[in-house]
Amino acid sequence: MIRALDIVISSVALFCLAPLLMLTAAIVYFADPGPILFGQRRIGRGGKMFRCLKFRSMVMDAEARLTKILAESPEARAEWALDQKLKVDPRITPIGRFLRMSSIDELPQLWNVLRGDMSIVGPRPIVEAEAVRYGRYIVNYSSVRPGITGLWQVSGRNNVCYRRRVALDVAYARSQSLGLNVKILLMTVPSVLMARGSY
Numbered sequence: 001m002i003r004a005l006d007i008v009i010s011s012v013a014l015f016c017l018a019p020l021l022m023l024t025a026a027i028v029y030f031a032d033p034g035p036i037l038f039g040q041r042r043i044g045r046g047g048k049m050f051r052c053l054k055f056r057s058m059v060m061d062a063e064a065r066l067t068k069i070l071a072e073s074p075e076a077r078a079e080w081a082l083d084q085k086l087k088v089d090p091r092i093t094p095i096g097r098f099l100r101m102s103s104i105d106e107l108p109q110l111w112n113v114l115r116g117d118m119s120i121v122g123p124r125p126i127v128e129a130e131a132v133r134y135g136r137y138i139v140n141y142s143s144v145r146p147g148i149t150g151l152w153q154v155s156g157r158n159n160v161c162y163r164r165r166v167a168l169d170v171a172y173a174r175s176q177s178l179g180l181n182v183k184i185l186l187m188t189v190p191s192v193l194m195a196r197g198s199y
Contacts, residue, residue, distance in 0.1 A: 085158055
């Protein structure tokens with residue numbers, strides 16, 4: 001049932017949002033010429049790796065800049081070690097900052113949902129380097145498809161510490177149901193509008 005709803009919702013959303021997707025693609029390209037989409041290897045259901053899509057929100061040499069920032073700033077290294085995030089990230093383009101705050105950068109993941117890599121609702125997809133932080137709970141994470149939205153996203157996103165994020169992912173995996181998914185979807189709307197923890 002959940003997979004069937006994923007297919008219906010992602011198909012309808014891609015069709016209805018096509019003008020916004022095309023407009024965003026054009027803005028991303030003209031604001032900072034280069035690839036429109038950014039694909040990163042993430043861990044999916046059963047430990048299978050997939051390419052998680054987003055509208056590109058960073059400069060072209062983002063990885064090189066990150067290496068330089070972490071090498072030169074102990075404060076940045078400490079912040080990155082906590083959550084793999086920088087609250088004030090100089091790699092993000094001006095339009096990229098807006099895309100992240102509005103969560104529009106996540107819309108290409110509807111294609112991941114249609115393909116079966118992701119679900120509309122589920123744990124936030126993680127990169128391989130983060131798996132160690134889940135410890136034995138990686139089994140719970142891998143038991144479901146990662147989602148575009150989920151308990152972490154509606155609970156404050158980046159304002160939530162990583163340990164709490166793991167706990168939320170485990171709680172979702174252990175109690176996944178259609179009812180819970182509907183509740184999370186309804187909570188997603190105000191979370192996105194208020195941009196809680198988005199950066």
